[in-house]
Amino acid sequence: MQVDHLIQARWIIPVEPASVIYENYSLVIDDGKIIDLLDNAEALQKYQPQTLERLEQHVLIPGLINCHTHAAMSLLSGIADDLPLMDWLQNHIWPAEQKWVSEAFVRDGTDLAIAEMIRGGTTCLNDMYFFPEVAAQQAIAHGIRANIGLIVFDFPTVWAENADVYLTKGLALHERLRHESLITTSFAPHAPYTVSDEPLAKMLTFANELDLSIHMHLHETQHEVDEQKQKTAQTPLQRMHDLGLLSPAFMGVHMTQLSKQEIEFYAGTGAHIIHCPESNLKLASGFCPVAACLDAGINVALGTDGAASNNDQDMLAEMRxxxxxxxxxxxxxxxxxxxxxxxxxxxxxxxxxxxxxxxGSLTIGKAADVVAIDLSEVETQPVFNPLTQIVYAASRNQVSDVWVAGKRLLNKRQLTTLDLNDLRERAAVWQQRLASS
Structure with a gap:
């Protein structure tokens, strides 16, 4: 049988089933999908690939999914380090954004982020930022999978003047993108302290009608929780529940401030947690009680947050x-x-x-979003267990090859859809502009 690609690897970790690590196996890809997973010798007898890749010291894993990013903020990495969240946000990030964010800023920042993510093994990002139409355009151009946040604030920004306009523009963008094979959309209200009840209620109606998920910062700091209690005698979590937002279509980002009772309650809603450990540590926001959340049955995923507060978008490091x-x-x-x-x-x-x-897994019938990690480097020798070496020892510089829907985006550490020299030049221009402000 003729197929597009056959990738032979020393190890394959499909993730589903969780207990399996295949050795000297082949991944068979045709028309952008995984069609088989089998022993190398058997694969060569059964298939005639257009391209045959032998990765004798590598492990194949599913593409990493960065479930919370502000991709364009890559251009703001390092401009306000070592500050707590609200000082960092109100006195440094928001003023810089007010002055500099534009379509060009989002285009260049998103390109920089996409390059970093691909080189680190990320094949899908869940983004939340201004000019989401530009982020979607760049994701499509460079072949990465993306869930684009349809942002909502109460206050005016460079992208919209009020909550109704955010919603109107978001709905129009969803309609434009709904047939793109690599793009999905979610509503992305920024946070409880930046979006009031009325727009949240309107947004929920649209989300239910269109079957869209909701992606929101929630319980990020103790200050956020205390401030909401002072205003309404509720926690932000209680407020979101009363508004009807908490459901299996809701992603609560950060969630560092959770009592045992709140964990049990949240688990009952079926909502997800997006854990961003490096950003939370850097901003001293607190610790998400991940073990307790997993024990309660909550689905916990990972995100890097924006590079302005991390300061990278390295999902291997985030795992560790x-x-x-x-x-x-x-x-x-x-x-x-x-x-x-x-x-x-x-x-x-x-x-x-x-x-x-x-x-999310290397399963027959799923899209061929695949990452190859070279474990032959001295830093990951000897390899008693390729899984633990990935999580506890490997660096993103060992990601050698990346495919999204069967299309190769990284070939032996070389990007195929982005020019590094061009990215460096554009980043240098923004560095000069931002440094002079």
Missing amino acids: VAALLAKGVSGRANAVPAMQALQMATINGAKALGLDHKI
């Missing part, structure tokens, strides 16, 4: 920090074992986005 932090916070060395960390970066993200029928 998530696993180690969960152990430290819970006091249990087995709180988030390596396989669970990989699930949080792959299939759990797919579930949060409602895309687990399509991505």
Whole structure:
């Protein structure tokens, strides 16, 4: 049988089923999908590929899913380090955005982020930022999968003047994008403290009508919780529940401030948590009680947050920090074992986005979103277990090849849809502009 691609690897970790690591196996890809997973010798007897790839020291994993990003903020990385969230946001990030954010800013920042993500093994991003139509355009141009946030604020920004205009523009963008094979959309109200009840209620009506998920910062800091309690005698979580937002279509980002009772309550709603450990640590926002949330049955996925607060978009590093932090916070060395960390970066993200029928594991019938990691480097030798080496030792520089829907976006560390020199030049222009302000 003739097929498009056959990739032979030393190891394949499909994620589903969770306990399996195949050795000396082949992944067979045709028309952008995985059609088989079988022993190397058998694969060569059964298939005649147009391209045959032998990766004898590599492990194949599903593409990593970055479930919370502000991609264009890559251009703001490092401009306001070592500050708590509200100081960082109100006194540094928002003023910089007010002055500089434009279509050109979002185009160049998103390109920079996409290049970084592909080179680190990310094949799908869940974005929340201004000019979402530009982010979608760049994702399409460069072949990466993306869930584009239809942002909502109460106050005017460079993209819209009030909540009704955000919603109107978001709905129009959803209509424009709904036939794009690599693009989906979600409503993305920024946070409880920036969006009032009326627009949230309107947004929920549209989300239910269009079957769209909702992606929102929630319980990010103790300050956020205390401020809401002072205003309404409710926590932000209670307010979102009263408004009807909490459901299996809701993604709560950060969730560092959760009591045992709130964890049990949230689990009952079927809503997801997007955990951003590096950003939370850097901004001293708190610790999401991941082990307790997983034990309660909550689906927990991973995101990097924007590079302005991280300061990178490295999902391999995020996996490692998530696993180690969960152990430290819970006091249990087995709180988030390596396989669970990989699930949080792959299939759990797919579930949060409602895309687990399509991505998140190397399963026959799913899209061929695939990452190859070279474990021959001295830093990952010897390899007793390729899974634990990925989570606890490998760096993103060991990501050698990346495919999205069967299309190769990284070929032996070389980007195929982006020019690094061009990116460096554009980044340097923005650095000069931002430094002079």
